[in-house]
Amino acid sequence: MTEARSNIAPVLRYAAMRRIRSFEERVGELFLRGQSAGSMLHLSIGEEAVVGMTDAMAPGDTFTTHHRGHGVFLARGADPARMMAEIAGKESGYCRGKGGSMHIADRALGHLGANAIVGGGIPHVVGAGLTYRNRRSGQISVAFFGDGAMSQGILYESMNMAALWHLPVIFCCINNQYGMGTRVDRSAGKLGFGGRAEAFGLIAAHAEGQEVEAVHHAARDLVAAARDGRPGFLEIDAYRFYGHARMDKSPYRSPEEEAEGRARDPLTTARARLAAEGLADAADLDRIDAAAAVEMDAALEADVAAAPPGLPTMFQDVYAPGTPAPRPQADRLRAVLSEAPR
């Protein structure tokens, strides 16, 4: 909290946002080079102000994300090289090349997992909240998800439980206005998602996604309340700058709309504000940008061209080490072959 009110914190948040932007640009590059594992790559460009939320969390707090979760994880301390390796499906990646872009996790940093099922990771923070409540550990757990998950019933079941049991939990909706090709007004019977959260007994807040400091302000209050057993909901109003995934050119929205949306750029806004408030000048900010570029260039070259994981690794980690693993098909067939008394 002290740090959050310091002068340097907003600059650090800018730097965090820039690192996300730079990283995501290189994920796009990875795809173009044909080095990503598949094309299910969802870039969080335009949504970097989520840093306002992640920055309000403490070490030891945990979280889950949706499929568009690179930014959240980077902001919580991820090593971009290991992320990139995972996105490329390599063994040095966070998940040994098993998960890929949509399934990155890191127990050490409190990342309980990115999820490719819309809404799938949301109830996990309720469970984490039970753990922290029962242990009185003082931790909180935050679910990050998109506006699309506002249509998944499990969100409301989870909100209700969090409120009912006074859990240290926050639901953070990154509303980028679209679920694939569907603008949010074509999927919601009523807009203003905070109203839904309040109806279930949560504290609701809303923040503009081009204003990272506004996000942070709202987030700090919610985090304090959540630690106190009063769970919350935060809607961050952002814009998805590019297509849903790498193949999508967004033909369902107009160039004008896109231009307008992209003008709501949290990085631009932050630069202007930092300069105006005298917290950093253009040269400082350029240095930050350059450092991010260097860091992410390195990440892009890390292990992405390494050999693929060895085939036998596919049988690892289905179950815990020391317990029976799945029998490879070849073994089954070999047994049939060799045991037959012919």
Place this chain on the structure above:
Amino acid sequence: MTEARSNIAPVLRYAAMRRIRSFEERVGELFLRGQSAGSMLHLSIGEEAVVGMTDAMAPGDTFTTHHRGHGVFLARGADPARMMAEIAGKESGYCRGKGGSMHIADRALGHLGANAIVGGGIPHVVGAGLTYRNRRSGQISVAFFGDGAMSQGILYESMNMAALWHLPVIFCCINNQYGMGTRVDRSAGKLGFGGRAEAFGLIAAHAEGQEVEAVHHAARDLVAAARDGRPGFLEIDAYRFYGHARMDKSPYRSPEEEAEGRARDPLTTARARLAAEGLADAADLDRIDAAAAVEMDAALEADVAAAPPGLPTMFQDVYAPGTPAPRPQADRLRAVLSEAPR
């Protein structure tokens, strides 16, 4: 609508409530006699004011119910003898002895089915609403369910769709204060369910369950709006007079609470009001009660002691007539037996 405002209508609603009460009492009797198919019998005693809602519907309107749906169906015109036969698992029942108490339906009367999955029938009215919207048929469809279903995510998905697509649909929550042994304040993060409905864009109303006319008043408005493409939500505040099912003695609630709850009796209230307003005197009402008793006594004796359905009927109606039916196991084994060239 005209009928609804007449002087006789409140008397008819009283009669409808009395028929439900009498029927349910005999379902209890059926169980005690060992003639019901199983013990999963959920009596709607105390919730008869739902008649205020069913009476606002028009012929041709459809509905689904939860497992505690005898009352709703009777109020929509069910033949009590066929219901009782179904509850006894007999072929003359509404569902030929396949469904039982929790799965009664009647296409002719617009009953799209009682459901033993909490919340399971709710989305069906959304689909019915699509049919009526697309056909501009002027029909509405109403989902009846308990307070327990307020915890099922599919309810919110359904509400959202109804609001988004302007469907002629009503969600009617019969809040009898309990889901099995769990009082509603132990399952809801926040009470006042109408707030949830409003947050999704529905018109919400609330009515006291001992006041059938109040229910009816609220229901009429909702029905009119729904027919106009403005879906609604009605919460009827009632009390479950007896246990969850026939085996449950409700040890989780106090006798005092039960006495208080049972004092909120829609039948008593209605009698008093009808008398006070001069719409019917005690003798009239006693005659109504007596007629209901006679009718339901007859229902209880109908086919409940008939022979069980023949075993071959079990293969009927898995699929439509004229399409391949499931192969009985005996046929499969017989084929193995007889085709083997030994």
Place this chain on the structure above:
Amino acid sequence: MTETTYREAIRQALIDAMQTDPDIILLGEEVGLYGGAYGVTKGLIDMFGAERVIDAPISEPAIVGAAVGAAMTGLRPVAELMYVDFAGLVMDQLANQAAKSRYMFGGQIGVPMVLRTQGGTGRSAAAQHSQSLEAWVMHVPGLRLVMPGTVNDAYHLLRAALTQPDPVVFIEHKGLYTLKGDLDPAVPDAPWGVPLVRREGADLTILTYSRMLQESLAAAEALAARGVEAEVIDLRCLNPLDETAIFASVRRTGRALVVTEAAVTGSVASEIAARVGEACFDWLEEPVLRLGGEDIPIPVAPALERGSIPDAALIAETALWLVRREAPAWA
């Protein structure tokens, strides 16, 4: 008869059916403006309007539930589940509602709906977007299950599904959308419900469906080059499954290999193997063998993904062993 793709064949089936039957509606995520996650419904919203091609919120349970209700009241909905991997969200509406309504209600209320979805590997889409879950569906009485493996079947089986009085689960394969083949809208490959011998052969019977049909046909080619003639049977409609042709073939060849892409334990291949083992026991020269996906979640790394499911080479090697007792390298 024109050459087209599996994707286009399905799209054309929807168009032709919707033009014939005004009660058909499409209901699903991104089926309208976006044209479907795999482009199958492209342009249909313009042809049929937003009342018949309905973009739904990301609410799979309610989508299937709404389709059930629409079917009960007279429409013929085609609900789309974007990935069969999301089946876990809808199995209640599918198995407890769609499948059981006719029965529970004593025959009164049928649910003539089609659930279109797609599954399978091939796009490095990882564990939650690459599964083959047809075994869950096959286990549910009251459902019909169809999995086309060719272009012409994609068209005709969908048209047939859209005339069925009961719920049909129609599972496409993401790896087949670009498959090219001949489509004759007037002539189906075979009737609904009947397996089809796609290639004749006397040495063994390969029983398969969906994308593994294509792998099996390729394997049969390779086998022919080595002097082994495989009979390849496309199961097509897994429920109802008319076993006549299957049993006749296995009784002739004396050898059966059942191939699926799904995790082999508890798979459709196990069911077929059990049935063949029961009914053809006295004719079998060798055990009925199953080939399927490994019993693991699908890994994202392309090499692991590929290595976890059967391909033509594995099918051919296994078949060779079955026929000639030539042990493959891995054995």
Place this chain on the structure above:
Amino acid sequence: MTETTYREAIRQALIDAMQTDPDIILLGEEVGLYGGAYGVTKGLIDMFGAERVIDAPISEPAIVGAAVGAAMTGLRPVAELMYVDFAGLVMDQLANQAAKSRYMFGGQIGVPMVLRTQGGTGRSAAAQHSQSLEAWVMHVPGLRLVMPGTVNDAYHLLRAALTQPDPVVFIEHKGLYTLKGDLDPAVPDAPWGVPLVRREGADLTILTYSRMLQESLAAAEALAARGVEAEVIDLRCLNPLDETAIFASVRRTGRALVVTEAAVTGSVASEIAARVGEACFDWLEEPVLRLGGEDIPIPVAPALERGSIPDAALIAETALWLVRREAPAWA
């Protein structure tokens, strides 16, 4: 060693485990005040408090999802699904989340939870409260599946499940809760993961589990009276399934009958039959036969319900045919 019931054995296992491991919590509908729909958790909320015995709203997907999250963060939750029939609501959290987290995340995050539920017929509870859906679970890599058929196993398999590092689905049978038998909390019938020969016999092998174990044992008694000695094997842990004892038995008897209560198509019985058919082909005298529930939803009428699933008489008749080629009346 004391005589008790299946219900009490499970309850005792929960109590003993919770006393040993403070991280165990119970989470489910009516597990607290009500004591469980079938009375299994009666009194536990008084013993362990409302923070460890948690009455949940009727939100099955979130219950299982919360259990996943609690397991990920250090608790050992026992989620209760009141009826296995509600599996359709939770298969996403079970199959896409609990089962796959360890794998997708490269081994980092295990999900040591138990999902307790119960299934089966016997109470005229109709189509949505009487199913046997273990086949869905068995098909999912990453899950463990256990179905106790005796009192002692009910206790010990649950205790063992509560030490597993991975998600275990523990399916009880509503028809067994009142089963009486000996419980020795110190001595399990057999280790976790190993099938158990419950009765020895040389003439055929009956492979089964859960309530059908009891029916099969009764059938074996009847068979013995007719001079046929059936070996009855209790599968117990369906995944992982150690096949050693199974294959050894079938290779000895030359005849196998697999019995399940579930709808037979796509059932666990089909999987076992397929495996036995593969591995024991050269030793088999007769085809591996399956006996299961009819492929229909469960009807409410008690006579139809009973008639739709196997019982001791049907098992004995089928076994007699298998051994002596004595055709039963219905054949």
